[in-house]
């Protein structure tokens with residue numbers, strides 16, 4: 001859609017023309033595995049990428065296609081590929097860039113599952129990650145070597161309410177000839193559009209705010225379409241003949257759509273991390289209200305964080321929207337609409353008090369999710385971050401006394417009252 005239309009208009013209209021077959025106004029759920037070819041010639045052309053069309057729903061599906069177009073539009077990307085989860089999106093994003101012996105520079109402040117994926121599981125592919133504190137730009141520069149293929153960070157990071165200075169990291173990536181991949185799950189394109197700040201690729205867990213109500217597991221990779229994959233010779237899957245696809249040179253043949261088509265033709269086809277049409281439909285519904293939900297999430301989070309910070313039973317609060325946050329300046333510059341709605345606080349009384357608090361909350365649901373319309377709580381050290389070493393836990397902001405809150409869109413006063421009674425129970 002055109003950039004002249006506002007965010008809320010595009011959140012409703014982008015990617016969703018009336019259904020060409022029926023005129024249906026809402027995007028139908030195309031619950032089909034396959035699509036009938038017009039004739040043998042049509043089938044052959046589709047398989048050779050000489051004509052764009054539907055073959056099989058592991059690769060493309062009209063409902064998922066509408067979602068891809070909507071997300072690409074909201075992020076200001078050339079194209080997007082949806083997949084089965086946020087974790088799948090991370091592998092999908094890295095797959096065309098990496099190979100045995102290659103590495104990425106990854107922020108120390110990442111979702112616990114991502115730390116596990118990057119520090120352990122990707123080793124099976126011969127890939128590795130070097131974890132660096134991205135606030136230390138000199139350390140980032142020093143970590144880049146000849147085998148580095150990408151820099152990876154989260155915009156607002158999980159769980160500690162940390163904020164990444166995306167323009168500063170994008171500058172280093174650019175000077176190093178590397179793509180910058182930003183996980184924009186916690187910010188959503190409403191609070192932050194990394195591509196406008198120089199990011200090459202954006203990944204999402206659609207499971208969280210994008211769908212917004214805890215109903216779907218999904219992911220997306222958005223490509224800016226701006227990176228020159230042929231310049232350095234470091235990205236042969238995109239610049240050289242791809243043996244897995246008729247020897248096609250994706251970048252030469254498809255230009256700014258090279259990464260997106262590679263994601264469909266190779267990533268989805270061969271890794272099979274496909275989203276389902278029903279899930280895509282729910283996510284399309286969710287995105288329609290993103291511009292209404294995010295300001296309320298942020299407003300509530302700000303109120304709850306300020307209340308907690310002034311409470312004597314609380315040791316500290318880590319939220320980028322607080323004046324006391326070390327990232328306040330980054331928030332004002334990079335995230336002017338707010339610091340999101342996920343943050344942590346430390347309770348006086350350590351591990352035991354933290355666990356008691358979680359058990360005493362009534363309105364907050366104790367779950368391993370975030371970005372739901374309802375407020376959620378978890379004790380990261382014993383759950384989402386339990387696989388990490390003590391050092392990694394502290395670096396990720398998940399120490400033993402730390403409780404993570406995902407603030408929903410209920411009435412802020414009710415959330416504060418619930419926290420008040422639970423703090424009393426935990427401190428008593």
Ligand SMILES: *Cc1c(COP(=O)(O)O)cnc(C)c1O
Pocket residue numbers: 085086087088111113114154158183185186204205206207208217218219370
């Ligand atoms: C949840 C989450 C993921 C993983 O997404 P799934 O959909 O659960 O696979 C990745 N990054 C961040 C920041 C997340 O919050």
